[in-house]
């Protein structure tokens with residue numbers, strides 16, 4: 001039998017939507033299995049705040065929108081509650097997609113008027129990272145209310161949305177790549193850095209939080225490009241991250257970060273289990 005329970009002050013923070021990861025994930029996981037803590041949560045929950053949570057969630061889910069994404073996802077065989085969750089993920093909304101498309105179009109146009117795809121290759125990996133970062137956290141995320149009113153494994157929720165946002169981001173980057181046929185496969189050199197940045201950002205989020213981690217990773221990417229650009233001997237050469245060696249490093253970083261993320265997931269589960 002488990003002897004660890006969510007502390008009352010944490011339950012209070014949880015009820016108010018103020019509990020942060022990784023405690024949030026531990027509480028999520030524990031609440032699914034522990035009726036005692038669910039009762040405690042109901043006790044400390046401000047009924048007004050909980051109602052507001054439901055209302056905001058209702059408003060988000062019932063807001064008139066084409067429903068195209070949701071029905072498409074369901075047609076692809078995705079369970080309807082997950083399709084609903086994804087459709088309520090803000091970065092999959094039109095405003096986010098529109099800004100990504102605008103950025104990519106601008107960059108593609110700029111690149112087409114020069115003789116190097118570097119600008120596009122530098123920007124493209126940042127977009128999926130930013131998308132995943134923005135799909136995280138209460139300030140930007142209406143599905144956060146869903147986690148508050150209907151506790152679900154936080155890590156699973158994070159993974160479902162990450163995959164969706166990543167697929168959308170990589171898909172848009174891929175379309176932009178098609179607009180640069182002159183560079184052939186060279187124009188695809190953003191893909192491995194994009195995976196490396198997103199995976200590293202996610203793995204560090206567990207330690208550094210949802211703002212610092214992606215900012216640090218994005219900043220490092222820009223710094224790396226500036227440094228390799230400064231060391232460039234001939235203007236026509238590709239920057240180090242876009243050479244074969246650089247791509248190998250990016251693949252290794254992506255794999256390492258994915259492994260780290262997996263290990264940290266286990267640690268979140270152990271955080272509950274260690275007190276048993």
Ligand SMILES: [Zn+2]
Pocket residue numbers: 004005006030034035036037
């Ligand atoms: Zn408990």
